[in-house]
Amino acid sequence: MWPVRVPQVGVTMQAVIQDRYGSADVVRLGELPDPVPADDEVLLRVRAVSLNGSDRENLEGRPAYARWTNGLRHPRDPVPGSDVAGVVAAVGRGVTEYAPGDELYGELAGYRGGMAELVATRPKLLARKPDGLSFVEAAAIPQAGGIAHRATAHVRPGDAVLVNGAGGAGGVFVVGLAKHAGAEVTGVDRADKADFLREIGADHTIDFATQDWADERGRYDLIVDLVAERSPFRVHRALRPGGRYAMVGGQARILLGTAAVGFPVGRVRGKRVGVLVVPQSRADLESVTALISQAGFSPPIDSVYPLRDAQAAFARIAAGDSRGKIVLEVPEGR
Ligand SMILES: NC(=O)c1ccc[n+]([C@@H]2O[C@H](COP(=O)([O-])OP(=O)(O)OC[C@H]3O[C@@H](n4cnc5c(N)ncnc54)[C@H](OP(=O)(O)O)[C@@H]3O)[C@@H](O)[C@H]2O)c1
Structure with missing residues (x-):
């Protein structure tokens, strides 16, 4: 002691x-x-x-x-x-x-x-x-685990999950927990982080400087965006029917736009587009820590x-x- x-x-x-x-x-x-x-x-x-x-x-x-x-x-x-x-x-x-x-x-x-x-x-x-x-x-x-816990709560085996900002503090936990849930994970970050993203479990990587993931139509069940810079009108096209876009962080104008019009934009095609609010919570912290340990993920x-x-x-x-x-x-x- x-x-x-x-x-x-x-x-x-x-x-x-x-x-x-x-x-x-x-x-x-x-x-x-x-x-x-x-x-x-x-x-x-x-x-x-x-x-x-x-x-x-x-x-x-x-x-x-x-x-x-x-x-x-x-x-x-x-x-x-x-x-x-x-x-x-x-x-x-x-x-x-x-x-x-x-x-x-x-x-x-x-x-x-x-x-x-x-x-x-x-x-x-x-x-x-x-x-x-x-x-x-x-x-x-605490914070990174809390984001990942909430963001991946409904991931099912086989889901296609894209993590934008995958190599940062929150992204690495989202990749880890999405893989643990059985998803096929695409990590987007700088080109020189691609090897690291594969080491932590990403199946695919995208260099944001040379490829725009939002150009892919109907590809993802879940997009977790930690560095949002695209309008809800663009991101919803990359979702499969029934898919969900969760903005976690990024530009303030995108935060306001996603909060204001994300819901109706997404609903047009049976998708959900919105801001993920992650409350600070001891129960979530204990539960994500247990999940991390179960997943054998350091x-x-x-x-x-x-x-x-x-x-x-x-x-x-x-x-x-x-x-x-x-x-x-x-x-x-x-
Ligand atoms: N919604 C909520 O309730 C809630 C709660 C807590 C925190 N947050 C927010 O969560 C956000 C994410 O935090 P974090 O801790 O994961 O951030 P972070 O550690 O800074 O990670 C961001 C990652 O994205 C990369 N990146 C930079 N520009 C990019 C681009 N254009 N496209 C793709 N990747 C890019 C960064 O690379 P480089 O490092 O090489 O630039 C870094 O690897 C913050 O904005 C924070 O405010 C939200």
Whole structure:
């Protein structure tokens, strides 16, 4: 068990600080006061925190929806990072389900605050870390696993599934779970990720720079789009009758267009075209973690950096060099 570190007034912790939007060089390691848990919060000593596409969006402040939730001019919460794994250091008076020393993992409400030695958060989104998972592996799962769990919930053996943005944080989990469900999977990403996509189970790959998957008519039962840039009028043509297009992330105008007209556009031909909303949920996290373990699928980890090298980790994800998850490890603390 990790030693319990109780927060003290006037004591500071190391944290990654982002006080404006921009490229990787806007993040720096700094000192912030130790958070003190409210009565209904746990104080988690973070041991690992993973990066997702949403962290890159929250760094850059684009697409526009990143500012709708984080602050129009600058991030309201200066500490990035949503997917954490760590050890409970202290609990508020009203918390009964967890105790100091418990090993937990999960996605933080508000998607911020995880890239620090300590974070205070309500426990309802956090789950007990399975013994078989390291902190790094556990931190890799929450957001990406949650997306994949919801996106592939109705996949049947033999379904043709296309994953647009297959080599990124969420895409690798969608590919893994769709294959586990027995689908024939096409992964779309940069040409230099094709070998990696085949390694994680994709049957076919498409280089988005040279081929437009939306030109294929009536080909897919499910399209999971993590980097949407096509109108609902275009994407529905690539679906088979009864097929479904799920927009997960991408351009803000496509998000608004898909939310506004996707439903009627899809219904014209008995298809479904819409935005996949993935709620943060402990039950989903536990269930996708169990599924990942059943599938014998290890969360693909691209690289692990120490917390102090957060800038390099952000630079790697922004440059498009990553294949799977990037994780920051947090030293045990003073
Ligand atoms: N709907 C919800 O409830 C919900 C919840 C959480 C998150 N999200 C959203 O989910 C989205 C996906 O996140 P993620 O973590 O998987 O992102 P990610 O790690 O950035 O992965 C995106 C992948 O797509 C590739 N790519 C870039 N441009 C492409 C293109 N034009 N065509 C095909 N592939 C392309 C990227 O390659 P490079 O890295 O080489 O550029 C990368 O491999 C984010 O927008 C996030 O906001 C949605």
